[in-house]
Amino acid sequence: MMTEERLKDEFYLLSQAFSVKQFKLTSNTLTIALQTNSKKIYTVRIDLANHPYEVPKVFITNPKPLLDRSGNPMLDASHPMHTLGGENGCTRICHYGASQWHPGVYLYQVVVKVRVWLEVYENHLKTGYPLDKYLTTAAG
Amino acid sequence: MESLLYLYQYQIQKFVNSSAGSQLGVAYEWKGEDVYHAYLEYPQIAPSGYAVACLFLKAACKADYENAECFAGNLMNQDASMARLGMVVVFCMENGRLLKRAFVPNDSARCVRIEYVPDKSNLYTRSKGLIEVGALEKRHVLIVGLGSGGATIAVELAKAGVGNFALVDFDRLELHNIARHIAGVNELGRLKTNIVRDAILGKNPYANISTHPVDIMKDIPLIEQLVSGTDLVIAATDSLPSRYLLNSLIIKHKKTGLFGRAVTRAEGGDVLRVRPGGPCYACLKGSQWYTQEEEITDLRRARETGVIPAYTSEEDADAMVQVGLSTDIAPINTMVVKLAIQELSRGTECLITTLDKELDYDFYMWANRRELHFANWAPFNHNPGRKKPTILQWYGVKFPKSCDCHECRNY
Numbered sequence: 001m002m003t004e005e006r007l008k009d010e011f012y013l014l015s016q017a018f019s020v021k022q023f024k025l026t027s028n029t030l031t032i033a034l035q036t037n038s039k040k041i042y043t044v045r046i047d048l049a050n051h052p053y054e055v056p057k058v059f060i061t062n063p064k065p066l067l068d069r070s071g072n073p074m075l076d077a078s079h080p081m082h083t084l085g086g087e088n089g090c091t092r093i094c095h096y097g098a099s100q101w102h103p104g105v106y107l108y109q110v111v112v113k114v115r116v117w118l119e120v121y122e123n124h125l126k127t128g129y130p131l132d133k134y135l136t137t138a139a140g
Numbered sequence: 141m142e143s144l145l146y147l148y149q150y151q152i153q154k155f156v157n158s159s160a161g162s163q164l165g166v167a168y169e170w171k172g173e174d175v176y177h178a179y180l181e182y183p184q185i186a187p188s189g190y191a192v193a194c195l196f197l198k199a200a201c202k203a204d205y206e207n208a209e210c211f212a213g214n215l216m217n218q219d220a221s222m223a224r225l226g227m228v229v230v231f232c233m234e235n236g237r238l239l240k241r242a243f244v245p246n247d248s249a250r251c252v253r254i255e256y257v258p259d260k261s262n263l264y265t266r267s268k269g270l271i272e273v274g275a276l277e278k279r280h281v282l283i284v285g286l287g288s289g290g291a292t293i294a295v296e297l298a299k300a301g302v303g304n305f306a307l308v309d310f311d312r313l314e315l316h317n318i319a320r321h322i323a324g325v326n327e328l329g330r331l332k333t334n335i336v337r338d339a340i341l342g343k344n345p346y347a348n349i350s351t352h353p354v355d356i357m358k359d360i361p362l363i364e365q366l367v368s369g370t371d372l373v374i375a376a377t378d379s380l381p382s383r384y385l386l387n388s389l390i391i392k393h394k395k396t397g398l399f400g401r402a403v404t405r406a407e408g409g410d411v412l413r414v415r416p417g418g419p420c421y422a423c424l425k426g427s428q429w430y431t432q433e434e435e436i437t438d439l440r441r442a443r444e445t446g447v448i449p450a451y452t453s454e455e456d457a458d459a460m461v462q463v464g465l466s467t468d469i470a471p472i473n474t475m476v477v478k479l480a481i482q483e484l485s486r487g488t489e490c491l492i493t494t495l496d497k498e499l500d501y502d503f504y505m506w507a508n509r510r511e512l513h514f515a516n517w518a519p520f521n522h523n524p525g526r527k528k529p530t531i532l533q534w535y536g537v538k539f540p541k542s543c544d545c546h547e548c549r550n551y
Contacts, residue, residue, distance in 0.1 A: 052384070053381040053388070054380075054381030077450035077451040078451055083451075084450045085450050094451075097446075097449070098380065098447045099380070101380065103422050104422060
């Protein structure tokens with residue numbers, strides 16, 4: 001349950017990085033449209049029930065569900081694909097680990113990670129390599 | 141042969157002042173030890189021992205008082221429900237003085253000595269001077285998380301004379317808890333809130349205790365209400381989100397909080413004290429002294445909170461659950477209790493307040509073994525110049541309040 005002050009801070013920081021037409025922020029949810037370098041648009045929903053105390057759940061709500069290169073829905077938890085168990089037919093992505101999370105992480109930082117995840121997902125579609133190949137390299 | 145019978149003074153007073161001539165109660169006997177505890181009403185805490193029926197009698201005159209064995213014998217012969225009486229307690233008023241005696245039916249040779257369970261004013265007489273018992277009795281402590289840390293801390297605070305508690309934990313006692321928890325196998329399956337409530341009442345039957353078997357992440361309004369109404373918050377939970385939530389509420393309501401925890405397999409642990417205007421739990425992030433690598437004690441919880449990611453296999457997840465020994469957690473609990481008593485005693489005149497000049501750090505660290513996070517510490521038996529910290533000693537760390545801390549910068 002975000003405080004009013006935190007909600008204002010989150011909105012301000014998001015609006016510095018993204019157009020306010022691109023996202024809708026309430027105390028429970030952030031919905032944001034993200035465009036990748038290939039000009040494809042994805043809709044992302046971030047559940048904020050216990051934000052900022054615990055890692056928020058991030059879902060790709062459009063396309064629903066995301067498909068991997070083989071055409072299979074990405075609804076299972078997978079380490080190489082950086083996904084967690086999907087809900088309501090939406091792919092859930094893995095961004096911050098529980099031990100890396102703290103209340104000083106703001107939503108714009110999560111969104112930046114989601115943006116990176118989407119770029120890497122599109123690389124997977126082109127090459128067939130799992131997302132881990134790129135994300136591990138990026139982290140290293 | 142002498143048996144020992146304990147009676148609860150407030151129950152006897154109620155019985156003596158009532159119009160009833162007799163009342164059936166229950167006595168619990170430790171077989172082979174000749175020790176009984178008798179009750180006239182359902183006790184606050186689950187009694188121990190084996191139950192026998194116990195008859196409480198008020199004799200109208202001294203003669204009846206002295207012939208109570210005959211009266212009880214007749215009663216047992218006439219009334220089938222009284223046939224298995226295990227103890228009889230008789231009272232009689234004589235010249236304004238309450239006479240009392242007890243006997244075991246069919247064993248008139250056995251002498252029974254009666255003792256009263258001490259009343260409130262006598263419970264903590266031996267602590268007087270060292271701590272201000274009267275002040276602690278009025279203090280209120282909120283303890284969130286009643287595992288091997290919180291449960292032990294709660295009982296220690298009750299032993300020190302703290303009179304008011306709010307206990308929060310949604311968990312039940314499971315087999316894997318037993319090795320480190322205050323409760324034994326006879327309490328498996330019980331809510332930890334109730335186990336700890338009973339343990340506190342066992343030390344202080346007059347303590348006021350509220351229990352809240354809830355997940356604080358799912359009932360934030362309740363936990364906020366509890367924080368706002370307490371003198372001290374003890375965060376003994378095993379998850380980072382719950383500690384961050386408590387930190388936020390402690391700051392918002394200008395309370396004092398103590399955060400105690402063990403790190404991986406209790407190789408060590410730390411205690412943080414958060415006071416109004418000082419650094420908070422979120423300020424710790426990034427400190428060289430602090431690691432977010434927690435001890436994983438419960439597979440199911442670790443899965444739920446994401447500490448063990450969903451894609452981790454069952455086999456790997458099992459290997460990640462590595463708990464420490466109870467004895468390795470004990471020093472951390474002791475430090476939390478010391479700091480708690482120090483905080484609760486502020487403003488009173490007692491010997492414990494001399495610690496104010498010494499225990500003035502924000503963060504305290506302890507290592508049990510030179511492993512992982514503490515691998516570079518000096519060996520216990522070889523620490524030339526004492527340039528490095530070593531195991532089995534407390535180290536205090538003062539660290540500044542972070543001016544850009546999103547949680548406490550405005551407080």
